[in-house]
Amino acid sequence: MATEPVVSGLVVALQANFCQVQLDLPGPGGLERLLCVRRSRLGKSGQQVCVGDSVELDGLDWVARRGAIVALKPRSSLLGRPAVANCNRVVVMVALAEPDLDPLQLTRFLLTAEATAQAVELVFSKADLLPGEAVQGWLRRVEAWGYQPLAFSLTTGEGLAEIRQRLCKPGLAVLCGPSGVGKSSLLNALAPALALRVGRVSGKLRR
Numbered sequence: 001m002a003t004e005p006v007v008s009g010l011v012v013a014l015q016a017n018f019c020q021v022q023l024d025l026p027g028p029g030g031l032e033r034l035l036c037v038r039r040s041r042l043g044k045s046g047q048q049v050c051v052g053d054s055v056e057l058d059g060l061d062w063v064a065r066r067g068a069i070v071a072l073k074p075r076s077s078l079l080g081r082p083a084v085a086n087c088n089r090v091v092v093m094v095a096l097a098e099p100d101l102d103p104l105q106l107t108r109f110l111l112t113a114e115a116t117a118q119a120v121e122l123v124f125s126k127a128d129l130l131p132g133e134a135v136q137g138w139l140r141r142v143e144a145w146g147y148q149p150l151a152f153s154l155t156t157g158e159g160l161a162e163i164r165q166r167l168c169k170p171g172l173a174v175l176c177g178p179s180g181v182g183k184s185s186l187l188n189a190l191a192p193a194l195a196l197r198v199g200r201v202s203g204k205l206r207r
């Protein structure tokens, strides 16, 4: 008896009781994503599904774009908060201004990122808001800490090609940083289909 080929994919989002799964190979009509439930036997074996998990599916309904997760593939890593499986680098993003760059806050983000034991990258946003010399000063400062930083601006486009290259390297990257530094803006610039909500930095508090 011929066995059905296994359909597999990557969990890209959790929504209440559902998971959005990006298929490894597009389905009929080029379908790329399915909304999936988790089979109860996964829960019984104590397996929580996380963003970043590689999963196997069955119960496929291509018309309704639905499926069910029946198995998790072994993980190479698991970050705790937020729970992300198979991440292999953490990109810490801070703004050079608006909100002001606070070295202590940057250190706390870097410590948390380093504690994951994954590769850590540091990028500076809003390079348009500081004179070139001040930007260079920050780059040199964190180079002395052992990082290979990158400064970019969405306003001028400076450094955007480089940051695209870094974020698009194979593997799974987690992008983190304080509120208002431009994470959603950057992701929208790189992948406009995401259409993430972008906030405003409060004029008084600059955060």
Ligand SMILES: Nc1nc2c(ncn2[C@@H]2O[C@H](COP(=O)(O)OP(=O)(O)OP(=O)(O)O)[C@@H](O)[C@H]2O)c(=O)[nH]1
Binding pocket: 125, 126, 127, 128, 129, 152, 153, 154, 155, 156, 177, 178, 179, 180, 181, 182, 183, 184, 185, 186, 197, 198, 199, 200, 201
């Ligand atoms: N001047 C300047 N402003 C920028 C740049 N990138 C983003 N911004 C602005 O920064 C503000 C905050 O951007 P968001 O993308 O919402 O920031 P965020 O990091 O996603 O914030 P949270 O979702 O609260 O964590 C918005 O007003 C953006 O327009 C930039 O390169 N230069």
Ligand SMILES: [Mg+2]
Binding pocket: 183, 184, 185, 197, 198, 199
């Ligand atoms: Mg955001």
